[in-house]
Each structure stands twice: as structure tokens, then as C-alpha cells.
Amino acid sequence: MAGLMNYLVGPGRSNEHENQRMIAGDDRVTFAYAPGTELSKYDAFEIAEMLDAPRKLHGTEVAKPVYAKDEESGGFLTDEDGKKIKVDSTPAHVWHCSLSLAESEGKISDAQWKNIAESFVEKMGFVDPDGAKSSRWVAVHHGASKNGNDHIHLVVQMVREDGTKASTHNDFHRAQVACRELENEYGLQSLESSVTQQQGLSGEKPAERARAERESYAVSDRVELSRRMRAALSSSASADEFVRQLPQMGVQVAPHFAKDSNARVTGYKVSLGTKTGEDQAVWYAPSKLDRSLGWPSIKARFNGAGVHEAEQFLASQHSSARLQRSSGYQAFDLAQSTSRKLDAGQLGPDTLANVYARLSLELEGNRPGSLARLCHHMARAGQGAGNRAYAARLSARFASRSSEQGWMAVLRQANRLSHTMLRGRMATERPQLTRAAQEVVAMAEKIVRDAERREPMHTVASPGARMTKKDRDHGLGR
Numbered sequence: 001m002a003g004l005m006n007y008l009v010g011p012g013r014s015n016e017h018e019n020q021r022m023i024a025g026d027d028r029v030t031f032a033y034a035p036g037t038e039l040s041k042y043d044a045f046e047i048a049e050m051l052d053a054p055r056k057l058h059g060t061e062v063a064k065p066v067y068a069k070d071e072e073s074g075g076f077l078t079d080e081d082g083k084k085i086k087v088d089s090t091p092a093h094v095w096h097c098s099l100s101l102a103e104s105e106g107k108i109s110d111a112q113w114k115n116i117a118e119s120f121v122e123k124m125g126f127v128d129p130d131g132a133k134s135s136r137w138v139a140v141h142h143g144a145s146k147n148g149n150d151h152i153h154l155v156v157q158m159v160r161e162d163g164t165k166a167s168t169h170n171d172f173h174r175a176q177v178a179c180r181e182l183e184n185e186y187g188l189q190s191l192e193s194s195v196t197q198q199q200g201l202s203g204e205k206p207a208e209r210a211r212a213e214r215e216s217y218a219v220s221d222r223v224e225l226s227r228r229m230r231a232a233l234s235s236s237a238s239a240d241e242f243v244r245q246l247p248q249m250g251v252q253v254a255p256h257f258a259k260d261s262n263a264r265v266t267g268y269k270v271s272l273g274t275k276t277g278e279d280q281a282v283w284y285a286p287s288k289l290d291r292s293l294g295w296p297s298i299k300a301r302f303n304g305a306g307v308h309e310a311e312q313f314l315a316s317q318h319s320s321a322r323l324q325r326s327s328g329y330q331a332f333d334l335a336q337s338t339s340r341k342l343d344a345g346q347l348g349p350d351t352l353a354n355v356y357a358r359l360s361l362e363l364e365g366n367r368p369g370s371l372a373r374l375c376h377h378m379a380r381a382g383q384g385a386g387n388r389a390y391a392a393r394l395s396a397r398f399a400s401r402s403s404e405q406g407w408m409a410v411l412r413q414a415n416r417l418s419h420t421m422l423r424g425r426m427a428t429e430r431p432q433l434t435r436a437a438q439e440v441v442a443m444a445e446k447i448v449r450d451a452e453r454r455e456p457m458h459t460v461a462s463p464g465a466r467m468t469k470k471d472r473d474h475g476l477g478r
Helices: 002-009 027-032 041-058 110-123 171-185 192-196 206-214 221-234 239-248 295-301 307-315 336-343 349-363 370-381 385-396 407-422 431-453
Strands: 021-025 063-067 086-091 094-100 137-141 151-157 252-257 265-271 329-332 468-472
Touching (some): 002 137, 002 151, 021 110, 027 041, 041 151, 094 171, 110 151, 206 221, 221 239, 221 265, 221 349, 221 370, 239 252, 239 295, 239 329, 265 295, 329 349, 336 349, 336 407, 349 370, 349 407, 370 431, 407 431
Antiparallel strands (some): 021 137, 063 086, 137 151, 329 468
């Protein structure tokens, strides 16, 4: 408790904390410290002592089990009965979460944050009207995050006033339900994924971002893997072609076998290999990067074409802990089916995401920029079959007016289709995503204009030709 409170009133990892102050909390805390008062480190330790008092008084221990994990996949190891193997336990008497607004939403007053915090802990069941079953808690505000999000931190003691343990069962889901209710009650923007029930894309973890920066990589492995895999989707006509292209694009693949089998493939995992000074490669489950990259989605995407051959290929691979990171990659032209649909104006956001990923490899190389961001935005827009079907119908109205060859022509047509979708129903149903995507489409169009001003404009093999761009010296996200 003292360590967390010390961090909350400290400077932050990037010196982003400012005017660190308590805005709400248990009556004992707010009696000692008036809400709004800037907190010192001494104050933080004093508040931690108040929050910790019931635990120390009753001697109640709160712990959570630590289970054994596979070093390569990160999955839990199980015994012969299929149960997770407990190897240790760790203290769990401190419950901590943050409530955050989108940067576009700006800031709200401390008074409103106070009301939201008090309502949140009540909805979570941490406050008992009679007091005996209540947990001590505090809410701290220390300015916007380094990404510009106005937010508060909530710290809750899991040992209640009477010495019993507060329940954290299913607390992630309960917190999401509470937040959705608070958005309605206080007129805040609703979380986009909850409105559209989209599958969602995985977020880049701060540690992954920091690791990439230390190694001088432009993006983290998680982001780069998604870009390369979507680029491979744009140039593949079958599941077999997709998995065989990945190693040539610097993405190592390995199988995931059914339980008690070393032959029946049920999925796959991917890695970019080891970085400088690393002992082991980091493997990712594609469905954890983006559910549309999971094996069931890949099989459905190609209507089963090449699945048997793809699974045979995967079964022949292995997930070595030491994988040499490739210094280059091969890139492929668009599949003929994708090229035809693009020319006919019949691509939805999911396939447009793949096209933008391939354009990013071609035109941005080792420095992913606006095209890579467009890939991400379109991938978000494509989550959920309803959005894909609607966008495909909308895009079909847009006739192709381009007969030029080369990647600039591909980019022009992709931008036209993107504008069509962003002017449609998506503009009203998903305004935040639409605004973000519109800005990056404008950047992509600038790429075209700048290229057209250069004479003569360099073009590459026309999309649809099954030619390979050999040994691109882009590196892997570097």
C-alpha cells in the first residue's frame, strides 16, 4: 500500500504527474486530508497507514495463487487432471485501478471525479451502507497521462473494517459494467467497443513500447507482427499460401497442437525472433493480437482453401527458444482476388486494413507511419461481421476510376474507398474512430500528391502479378 501511494504522489515514469491530490476517499482519510490538497510523500505514507489499519489490526492475510506457466507460450501448465499447477502465492490486499477519459473528451472537474469515484466503489461493492463490511479507499488525481488522458487512480484495501476479505470475484467484468453505467449517468463518451460489440484489437503494453524504444525499434513486436501478418493476408489466396509467406516476411511460425497430440494442429503462434541480448524468443498467439488473425478466422477467411496443407506445414515447424531475428524480408504483391475487388471498389474495412498493411511495407518500410495507422484504424472498423458487411455494400457503389499500375494506384483507390466508408453510417455510429481515420487518410493522400510531383514517378510491379520483392533491406521494424 505504501509503495503504491508513494508512486501516485511521485513524479511518474515520465515526469507526467503534477498537482498530485486526493479527490475522494474513506471518511477517515478525508477527515485527515481535505480533498483537493496537494499531497507530499509524507502524506502518502500517512494515508497508506490509514488504509492498512484494518489489515494490521485483524491480522487478515489476503493472497492470490501463482501458477506455473510455459516459458515459450506463456500458457498455464496443468497436471494430469487438467488443473493449473500452483507454485506459490503473492499478497493481494491492495486493489488498484484507474478510470480514464479519452483525450478527445478533455477534462472534467475534481467535483465530478469525486462523484464518479464514490459511485464506482459503491457499484463494485466495496462500500457497505452499515460500515462494517466496507473497505477503506482513496482516489488520487495527478494530472493527465503522457497520452493526454484525464484520469484518476482508485486504491482499495481488501481487508474490510470487520477483518473479513472483500470480494474480487469477476472484478474485471464488474468494473466494465460499472464504467458503462457511469458513462450514461454522467453523460460521458461511451467506450466504442461496448457500443459496437466489436472483437477489439490488443493494445500495446507500456513495457513493450519501452522495450522497443530501448532497442531503437520503430514499433513493438506486437504491432509489427500484426502489420506483417495483415500484409500477408493481402497477398494470399489460401491458408497454405498465408502461413508459407509468413517466414519469408520475417515472421516465424510454430504450431499449437491439440491436447495429448503432436500431430493435430488446432492453431499457431508467431514470433519475430530474439533481439540483441535476449535469451528467448517471445511468442504471441495471433488471436491475442487481433482475433481476425486467429486460426479459426484464417480458415473461414479462405473458405477452407489450403487448410489441410497449411496445417501440415505448421506441424513441420518448431518453436525454438532461440530464433535468429531476420535482418530482411520478402514482400509479395496483392493476390489477384484482392486486386480485382479493389479495382471494382468492393473492399470492406477488414480487407482494406490488409491492403494498407501491404502498402505500409512497400512505401514506409522500416518506419511505419500513416499507412500503418490506417491499417490499424481499418482493422478496428472491420471488427464484427456487421460492420464488414455494411462497408462492403457501401464500397460497392464506388466505381473504380483508376487504370494506372503500381502501388500509388493501389493507394489512391484504397483512399477513395476509405473516404466512402467514413462519410457513411460509420461517421455517426463511431465518430471517434472516424475522426482518427479521416486524419490519417489525409496523410496518405499527401503521400500520393508528393509522389506525383516527383518526375518520373517510380512504380513497382503491378498488383495481381505474383512476383516477389526479394530481400527488402528494411529490417524488422527497425
